[in-house]
Amino acid sequence: MEQNAAKAHKLVVLGAGESGIGAALLGKKNGYEVFVSDGGAIKDNYKKELIDNGIAFEEGKHTEEKILEADEVMKSPGIPEKNEMVKKIRAKGIEVISEIELAYRFKGNSKIVAITGSNGKSTTTSLIYHICKTADLDCALVGNIGYSFAKQVAEDPKQLYVAEISSFQLDDIVDFRPDIAVLLNITEDHLDRYDYKFENYIDSKFRIIENQRPGDYFIYNADDEVIEQKLQTLHLNINLLPFSMKQEIKKGAYIKGDQMMIRIQEERVSMSIYDFALKGKHNQSNTMAAGIAASTLDIRKEKIRDAITNFEALEHRMEHVATVRGVEFINDSKATNVNSTWYALESMNKPTILILGGVDKGNDYSLIEDLVVEKVKAIVCMGLDNEKIHEAFKGKVPVIVDTASAKDAVTKSFELAAKGDVVLLSPACASFDLFKNYAERGTQFKNAVKDL
The missing domain is CATH 3.90.190.20 (Mur ligase, C-terminal domain)
Structure with a gap:
């Protein structure tokens, strides 16, 4: 798609929230002809960004003829498929992408750690970012938490993006491929968006690995039956790194007694669960996932231990x-x-x-x-x-x-x-x-x- 940017590729952005504005800025920066359309009111700060960057927009309506002229539509994650405008876009065969897909397209040689799951995403994403910052990596915290991924790529590109990704964002990917994918758990949530079929929601979460290649990593919860059952139906040629609180893992992480053990390559990290800043059993799983991700990034074990010990929990989460x-x-x-x-x-x-x-x-x-x-x-x-x-x-x-x-x-x-x-x-x-x-x-x- 990048080669099309020269002939004023028409990008329509549906929804002018954090992800929509980020996508608009990134599209404009890369020579796309961008039009933003929001069925509701656009917040003043977002409106100012659009005006300052000379990006055309409308609010309180969707002008059908303008939207259906698009070469491509970036749909904000909050807009469901059953939305009338989305149905018309689909009927016309216009490609619909998510903001993370657009960000991926222009990320250059940067690496991505992408975290998804029904619960614990924000905590785990924040902890991985905290470990990376402690190790002085050139990184940004993006996605569902903090800054829009596309906006970060447009305004302040980094070598590494730690991204919290929802199933809604995964629904509209094409080539998006994280170097390290983390899947924490899958429980019934948002079923109203998936025709009340749990299977559809599971498939959506697993899209995080659909474009991964042999050198990439997939970190997942081996204690989650839904994940384990789905894995048995897939033939994967990627590096699998499970974590578990119930069994010893040869390559990945586990907790035995009060000790967490991470082993990826030769380097092993072990520490007492009593030293974890995050309390509660579910946070032991989150901490293992974060520790494995850090190990695959070749962060030294002393840095991993320090960061896990001094991490401050998120606001509004326990x-x-x-x-x-x-x-x-x-x-x-x-x-x-x-x-x-x-x-x-x-x-x-x-x-x-x-x-x-x-x-x-x-x-x-x-x-x-x-x-x-x-x-x-x-x-x-x-x-x-x-x-x-x-x-x-x-x-x-x-x-x-x-x-x-x-x-x-x-x-x-x-x-x-x-x-x-x-x-x-x-x-x-x-x-x-x-x-x-x-x-x-x-x-x-x-x-x-x-x-x-």
Whole structure:
């Protein structure tokens, strides 16, 4: 496609969020004729970037004739296939790509570490980036977290990109090929985007390795049955590096007792799990994945150990907010599906008041039922429609109450808590009924705790 850039290749960008703006800037820089179209309003800061760079755009509508003139359409990950405009683009046979595909096209000789999975992506991506920075590599943190991949390539290219990749971004790749691919786990999420077929979602996640070559690495969770079953159907000619908490791995990583062991080439890294900055069992898996990725980048084991020991956890992901009169408050607002909440509850070792609720994506609460019965003394619902939560846990938890704001939820939780308890915001739902996004939900929760 690069050779087409000379004859004003027409690129239409659908959606003017972070990834859309990044794609527009990168396209323009490489001689494409770019038009940006957003069905809603474009944020002022993004609009300014488009105007400053002389990029044509529209907001509040999609002008069909302009869009259907495109040689290629970059579709933002938030726009589903069932969108009417997308259907028309497909019907006309115009190629649709994702922003990571465009970034890949112009990345030059840089390497990519790409991380996907249903849970733990942001944490693992951030940890790999932290290890790379500790080792003084010329790298950037891109993708679903931080900066748009395309924008980074356009404005400040690096030798290495550590990219958090969602299944939506993988849906529209063509040649995208990471040197190191990491697949953490696959659990049922976003099924509304995959015709409610788990198999479609699994296939989407596995696209991260579809273009890999013999010298590339695939780091994956050997304890995940879904991943293991899918691997048995594939014939791969790439370097497989599994990690496990259940079995010793010859090439990859495992935890035995309280020791993590990573062995890739001759160099071996071993360290105690008690030295990990990230606590909780699921984070041991995330830390192994990050450690393997760092080893394949030839980062010295001392640097890997240092970085794993001094990493600071992400905001809104199992974040300790405060302890008020003996009650600990934890912000896990980033838990937007039931599996994330399962991981959070699994790491609780005190009686827990659990704040649940929001926009339900077809949740199956039976997945957390055993942990809730074992650890939760009260559920505080925080959403506009809490009926499904009541149905799922009625008679299994002594107290279930409804609230409709972060402030109410925190006040009620504090009333229900005794000294030595923990209040855990881990909603298992999206946040759009009461908040702009999970970050705003987490921030309001933290502010309410500080006001107690």
